[in-house]
Amino acid sequence: MPLKKTTPPASGTSRRDFIKTAALAATAFTIIPRFVLGGKGFTAPSDTLYIAGIGVGGKGTSDLTGIAKNPKAKIAFLCDVDDRQAVQSVKNFPDAKYYKRFQELFDKEEKNIDAVTVSTPDHTHAVIAMAAMSRKKHVYVQKPLTHDIYEARILTEAAKKYEVVTQMGNQYASADHVRTAKEWVDAGLIGRVTRVETWTNRPVWPQGIPKPTGKFDIPKELDWDSWLGPTPYMEFNPAYVPFNWRGWWQFGTGALGDMACHIMDAAFRILPIDFPSEVECSTTTAWEDFFKVANYADACPSSSIIHMKFPRKDGKGDIKFTWMDGGLLPERPEELLPDEPLGDSAGGYIFTGTKGKLMGNYAMPPVLLPSKRMKEVKLPKQTIPRIAGAEAGHYTEWVDACLAGYGKKQLSSPFEYAGPMTEAVLMGNLAVRSYQLQVKNEKGGFSYPGRKKLLWDAKNMKITNFDEANAFVKRDYRQGWSL
Secondary structure (H helix, E strand, O other): OOHHHHHHOOOOOHHHHHHHHHHHHOOOOOOOHHHHHOOOOOOOOOEEEEEEOOOOOOHHHHHHHHHHOOOOOEEEEEEEEEEHHHHHHHHOOOOOOEEEOHHHHHHHHHOOOEEEEEEHHHHHHHHHHHHHOOOOOOEOOOOOOOOOOHHHHHHHHHOOOHHHOOEEEOHHHHHHHHHHHHHHOOOOOOOEEEEEEEEOOOOOOOOOOOOOOOOOOOOEOHHHHHHHHOOOOOOOOOOOOOOOOOOOEOOOOOHHHHHHHHHHHHHHHHHOOOOOOOOEEEEOOOEEEEEEEEOOOOOOOOOEEEEEEEEOOOOOOEEEEEEOOOOOOOOOOOOOOOOOOOOOOOEEEEEOOOEEEEEEEOOOOEEOOOOHHHOOOOOOOOOOOOOOHHHHHHHHHHHHHHHOOOOOOOOOOOOOHHHHHHHHHHHHHHHHHHHHHHEOOOOOOOOOOOOOOOEEEEOOOOOOOOHHHHHHHOOOOOOOOOO
């Protein structure tokens, strides 16, 4: 079908709504609303969650499709700054009203919205989610929850303040595998965990490259100013949309933001940790010429290694944590046989305890190492309730919790859990961005990058021994934008 027939209208009313309104006006005295008639399989309006989807292309398409599988969910509104990205969702939900700017959506439809999904690029998550929560709307926000550490802390506090149901979109937090791993660790099969290693093959998009240049016309379907949102204004470049924004610090959070909320979830769900106390990193060096380092500080690096230390909340020492991306891998455990795979193609984790090791990933069952232990030990019985539908149930449980009301149902990734985890994820990015800084010292050299250990005061959200790093705790918003 040609694009001109599927491009959403610019106003707040769809074509179908116009036709339907005219028909209802002609028969206003003869039609009985269906909710009065009821009938088998019918969900009454009072039992329906009316949802506005913001950012409805790409991941937003699958988010809305997953949510709509719950018969109690009604996708009533669609919103996207790029009409091209919205085409599939408009086809999927032809009765939904369409808006281009979320501000107009909230101004005109606030009373008709119960909940909001946010599947926009990372740099606009917080402002949209806060606008929804301050209006007492439940929210489902894609991972990572926010673009910077300060935003994660503020959204976590706001969820409690406004008493709204929240869920971060790391859907594997509802999968069976991580619950199985927790049961094994809680049962003492590997003893007290002292170390966690995690890794991913991301990025699978361009990173560690020069900032794109050139002058381009803004596509007529795209509201570029609204797409930029709270970030400083810059000229349009097609290198950023619709997806490769992820590799640029102004908009994205790199490989960590894409995958750590999946892979690090096991450590946060299983172990008594929340905020790290220190972090250090190293990244791939890009070269412009012989012994001439390229400074691509606008881009996330092509690969990095990050080390963090987490004090255990039970007071039983610290847990050393390592993250690797860009295809970098940890040393193969001695307990792993030569032909046995290390994780899977997307990444994995290894927990090292005082009595053994456990390997897994968000999408694969855990395995005790050496693998022969799987037959030698008695695996514990299931004690943690599973989510119906596993990762697909991540959407369903949010809809049901929204209808039940704040505090009535347990969720897999509410902001009280997802917020601190996101802060830890973004602490890794703070270290990486600090590493990319080129701060000249008195001798004309650079005092950073380097393997500097950054000390973190979590309560006050501050690096205490390298003040330049604090620029990455909280960014400045463009005029007209705020939390």
